[in-house]
Every structure is written in structure tokens, then in C-alpha cells.
Amino acid sequence: MNEKTVITPKYMLLMIMGVFLFSFIYYLVGTRLFGSMLSYYEYLVLTIVISITVVGGYQIFFWVQRNNYFFKTRCFKISLDDMIPFWPSWIWVYNLIYYIMIGFVIVSVKSLEYAIFLIFGGLVLLFLQSILFMLLPAVVPPEWRAYKTDSLSARYLKFTQRVDNGRNCFPSMHISLSTYIGLILYPTISYWAWIFVLFIILSSLFVKQHQVVDIVPGVILGWFVYLLVI
Numbered sequence: 001m002n003e004k005t006v007i008t009p010k011y012m013l014l015m016i017m018g019v020f021l022f023s024f025i026y027y028l029v030g031t032r033l034f035g036s037m038l039s040y041y042e043y044l045v046l047t048i049v050i051s052i053t054v055v056g057g058y059q060i061f062f063w064v065q066r067n068n069y070f071f072k073t074r075c076f077k078i079s080l081d082d083m084i085p086f087w088p089s090w091i092w093v094y095n096l097i098y099y100i101m102i103g104f105v106i107v108s109v110k111s112l113e114y115a116i117f118l119i120f121g122g123l124v125l126l127f128l129q130s131i132l133f134m135l136l137p138a139v140v141p142p143e144w145r146a147y148k149t150d151s152l153s154a155r156y157l158k159f160t161q162r163v164d165n166g167r168n169c170f171p172s173m174h175i176s177l178s179t180y181i182g183l184i185l186y187p188t189i190s191y192w193a194w195i196f197v198l199f200i201i202l203s204s205l206f207v208k209q210h211q212v213v214d215i216v217p218g219v220i221l222g223w224f225v226y227l228l229v230i
Contacts (some may be wrong), residue, residue: 010123011220015051017023025049026212030107034188037110046106046115053119057148063167064130068137076170076213086144087206088153094174094203095160108188118184125180128221129173144208156209164209170211171204171217174200184230190216 025045030043037044038046109115145166149155178200182193197219204210 019047019051021046025077026103026106029107034108034175036107036210038112042112043106045107046112049116049119050102050106053123057123060126060130062131062163062169063169067204068134071137073137073139073167074170075211077117077141077211078213081205081211084205084208084212086147086208088147088151088157090203090206091157091160093154093199094207094209095156097196097199097203098174098178098181101178101185104179104189105184106127108185117229121180121225122177124229125176125222125225127175128225129168129176132171133168135169138214139166140169140208140211161209171221172214173202173218174204174210175215175218177217178224178227180226183223183226186216 008148023046026047027036027038027040027043030038046061066140105118106115109118147154149158175197178197182197185196186193201215205212
């Protein structure tokens with residue numbers, strides 16, 4: 001996010017209204033489809049806490065992006081990466097399915113206490129990823145970001161890359177977080193949790209945001225944090 005970006009009162013009002021709207025949607029879906037015992041007030045509290053955590057977490061992420069220039073930058077491309085096609089259309093999976101699955105987590109939690117542990121686990125994961133990004137800045141080959149923006153998907157991918165300096169590839173945070181979320185959701189949605197993780201892995205490779213070497217360490221890190229915290 002650009003440091004000069006100004007959040008206007010109109011935009012702030014829209015965000016506040018969005019919190020109330022989404023908390024009400026979570027309440028309806030959680031109580032009617034997942035048997036949640038949380039009240040609307042508890043869902044509102046949970047939505048506010050998650051919103052603040054996500055916004056604050058992104059500030060840590062962007063701070064690391066601006067400051068991870070102390071150690072040698074590496075590229076872990078292998079020959080297998082050349083065999084993987086570039087499909088910009090997968091950026092929609094890469095970026096948007098995340099928030100759908102986080103929504104599933106919110107509507108399926110059974111108590112605020114458990115939800116706080118889940119949020120804490122997310123912060124631990126962010127902290128560990130940030131340390132790795134600082135100590136081991138890694139990039140994809142620069143030619144992977146030289147493509148024509150001749151489609152909506154390609155333009156959206158380019159927009160995503162403008163807020164990402166590309167020095168945070170190893171291990172993949174997309175993969176570690178999706179693994180963490182998948183483990184949380186497995187008792188609720190069974191094998192669909194692993195399908196979600198698989199789609200995130202494929203999208204990371206197809207949009208060339210990550211290399212094959214970035215994948216397994218991301219899975220291991222997400223699994224480790226889940227076992228550590230939950």
C-alpha cells in the first residue's frame with residue numbers, strides 16, 4: 001500500500017458499515033448452517049478483532065518488504081518451474097479464495113476463546129514468515145513479471161504485484177496460511193480443506209508468484225504453527 005494513500009471519511013464510514021454488515025452475515029450463516037452458539041454481538045466483536053488484526057498484520061508485512069535488503073537476495077528456480085505454464089486467470093483463485101475460506105473459519109468457530117487462539121496462531125505465523133523474509137529475501141526470475149497486460153486477469157495480477165516487491169517468496173506465505181486454515185477447517189469440511197490448499201498451491205505456481213521450492217516449506221510452516229498454537 002502506498003504510504004501517501006489517504007483514507008477519507010467516506011471510505012472510513014464504508015469500512016465501518018462493512019464490519020457491521022459482514023458480522024451480521026457471519027451470524028446468520030454461522031447460527032443457521034453451522035450450529036454456532038455465538039450471539040450477534042460476539043460475531044461483531046470477532047469481526048472487529050479480525051479486521052484490526054488483518055490491517056495491522058499487513059503493516060508488518062509491508063514494513064518487512066521495505067526493509068529486507070540486509071542479506072543476499074536469492075532465486076530458487078529449478079528446471080521443473082520451466083514446465084509449469086503461466087495462466088494469469090488463476091490470480092482470482094490466488095487472491096480471492098483466501099477470504100472465502102477465512103469466512104468459513106469465522107462462521108464455524110464455536111466460541112470466542114477458540115477464535116482468539118486461531119487469531120493468535122495467525123499472528124505467530126506472520127511473525128515467523130517476517131523473520132524468514134528478512135533473513136532470506138527470495139525472488140522469482142524477473143522475466144516472470146514481464147508479460148502483456150492484455151486481459152482483465154493479467155491487469156489484476158499486475159496490480160497485485162505492484163503492492164508486492166517480490167522479495168518475499170520463500171517460504172510461500174500463501175501456502176503456509178492456506179495450510180493453517182485448511183487444518184482448522186478439516187474437522188468441519190473434511191477433504192474440501194485439502195482441495196482448498198491444493199488450489200492455492202496450483203494458483204501460486206500458475207501465476208508465477210512462487211517457485212516449486214517455495215511450496216513444501218510453506219506447508220511445513222503452516223502445519224508447525226497449527227500444532228504449536230491450536
